[in-house]
Amino acid sequence: MHFPKLRTLALVTSIAFHTVTHADPLPHHLGHWMGNLESPNGPRLKIGVDIYTRADGITWASVASPDQGAYDIPVKAIHGEPGDAVVLDIDNASLKLTWAGDHFRGEWRQGNTLPLELHHVPGFPMPARPQTPRPPFPYSEKHVAIRSRDNVVLGATLTVPFAPKHPNVVVLIAGSGPQTRHVDMFGHHMFDVLADYLARHGVAVLRYDKRGVARSSGDYYGHTLADLQDDAYAAVQALAARKQFGQIGLVGHSEGSQIAAAVAARHPEAVDFIVSLSGVGMSGLDLDILQDRQAAYDLGATPAEIERIVRYVRQYNETALTTADGPPRVAALKALYERLTQDDQQLIRKYHMDEVTLVPEMAAKPFFPVSLRTDPRIDWHDVHCPVLVLGGSLDHQVPANDNIAGIVDALKAGGNARVKAAVLPSLNHGLQTAHTGGDDEYARIEETIAPGAMHEIATFSREQ
Template sequence: MRLFFQKSLLLTFAFAFHFSAHAGLLEAHQGRWLGEMKVPDGPTLKLGAELFVRADGSYWASVSSPDQGVYDIPVKNIKQSDASLEFDLVFAALKLTWVKDHFDGQWLQGPTPLNLHMQQVAEFPKKTRPQTPSAPFPYEDIPLAITSTDGVTLGATLSIPNGQTKPTVVILVHGSGPGTRDEELAGHRPFAVLADDLARRGVAVLRYDKRGVLRSTGDYENHTLPQLVDDLNAVVKAMEARKQLSNIGLLGLSEGSQIAAEVAVRNPEAVKFVVSLAGTGLPGLEMLVLQDRVWAKDHGANPAEVEQLMVYVRKYYETILGNAEEKPRIDALKELYARLSPADRTLVEQHKMNEGTLSLSWAEKPFLRASLLSNPQLAWRGVQCPVLALNGSLDHHVPAKENLAGILAALRAGGNRKVESAELVSLNHLFQTAKTGAEDEYGEIAETIAPIVLQKVAQFVIKQH
């Protein structure tokens, strides 16, 4: 796997930067900077960096790869001197030196540094997506800052339809990864499309940046699932306090569906309905093993190899569950890998079963172990409001059959009969109409969200008003 319930996309460099900056160069040159680097024996790739200071004085920096459709990958740390900024990555580094009116940069990955000349730009180039919202807008976008329980400030946008009295408001909840309020991925902005579609139908929409991302403060790198639940809970409370709104509903994508379910249980009077898109309905361990099974099949493993790999995968995750402390956990995983036969080790490496959530860098993260321990079925059993659950038949991250069955079984076990569900044919994890559902199609498909999904969501939401 790459990311829990949502793999990192096409970048060959993994982002976990180191950033210790003082006021000066970054503050003086806030904005977007774009350059090109020539990959040896490969293409010329655009690379973007965005720098700004948040309202609370904290720094934000991100890297984007427009040619690969990847934007706003957050920087953890920056090293800053009077004339240079340096971003240290897991497998690379980017150093920027200020020269009169631009940055000269070096991308350091492998034996040959790649040079960059970065000029300031208003926007990064993006592929044309026909569903990206465009003017005129029959609604007002109101910027908000919402304070969560631990003092983190969430940057948000509330879209309120013109001329509507006390509209229903839908809060959009991210999937995994460093989600912006638009849930941007592969040049698509699915939450912007959802918000625009609902607002044009008279429904208010609130969307927010995940903690530690863009205008939201906090630490994304070390966040936990309970913190994300608390963040959404704070957003619900903020919407309750706005008397110009009426019913509150939650729409969660992928991992966000579990977060929405937990907050609906916590706020049974306030939350009137839940929409689950590509929602998870399996315990964390079973979900990750299923994802890895699909990954292995997608990448050429035959049935016997898949079963052989899953023995290792399950032992790997069970080792994480059995070791709460980081050092014993990493030591035990190294020992597990060392005990593999040469043939098994070759098989693991051939099918990349030592990457993503099966890598030691991910095993160090508290979030991975917490995800393995989590069980969305427990949350779904407590949800008593109306639920719409949609999954795509070509979803390779959250396979539809198993997860829809898990959600529906949990809702039935809790006595909830106010449930609508569908497995939508030929739709992938992002609800695009796809050929195979594979991740590398995301950026190639012009469609952001299939119209049938927008229609079903809107009909369900409007019915709850």
């Protein structure tokens, strides 16, 4: 909810077990496979499939659309078809793969069936960014598996500097959406860049794929915030069990900030400090309305149009809060839209609100009403460890002044005086140096994270 929305080929639902029982080609052809999908009346798109072994030992796959800047799109189920073929289900689409000697013959099924040949490639194309980490590295990196409360296994990377001997360590907690341990955004690997900087400045880092995403098992789109909090706490416990680190901190970006607060509030003995980056300091309902108001403004809506949009957003959210998950909520939200006047329907379409934020199929997921009801200030009130709160002055997703004030006020109301806060000038939601802070800048900006922001995070994390 808090990062700009990508219009990908498909946004997916829950993860299922790999149910193929015949001669399955996937385990024998791990790696990246890519081809060109040519639709009769649409653009030519590169489509990729990454086949890998998850952290729980199961062969799995994800889909990529490099031309749209979308990678690691989760597959919700894999099943067999006659002829030693497998089908990857991707919510409103599927991809059938049949091994053809040295490549996969593919069939993309989304209304029509389109042919697609996928050949092995060393990796998927993505923009080269100047801050992407490059050797030599003054630290070690290893892949680790972390078991969460409900037997979900998280795939993770642990980065440990060669010095000092017992460094402080932080868990990086991603914002909303099916994020990997890298936090990919238009070719920027936000968490890779941050982990590299922290390790070069003496702080160890653990970062992980969200449940149901990339190398992690589990069900992402069936999750609640409580599940994500359990996963973050499992990461903290895994670090404590290694007995090789000093203080253990949490660095949460956007929604990850409130996850950090919840973990520290519920397990105060386990968390020694927190860094909140572009974090939320108001209720989910208030933030959602604020975000849609800002999105409409950024797209050029007039003040009168914005108020009409916000009126509908309030009705939309109220309907979502009072209707059961799944098909009943989709039906109720579509009926709400149909009851709008033609002028209001045209207004919603004009600013693409029906494609970006007001999508009934996404609102039907269990996490949506939970996120609206959530108020992270309740948890911040009960956090008593040292906290650094940072936000960017050009953040359009989580406007810094109001949200930082909400976090700081909650901390101080709970008696926590060990709080530092700053609004960093000219930074957007992703902590890039920006000109306007609009969604359209993310891909154009070469910087992944402003060095000044990373310096603040590293200094605070090292000195605890």
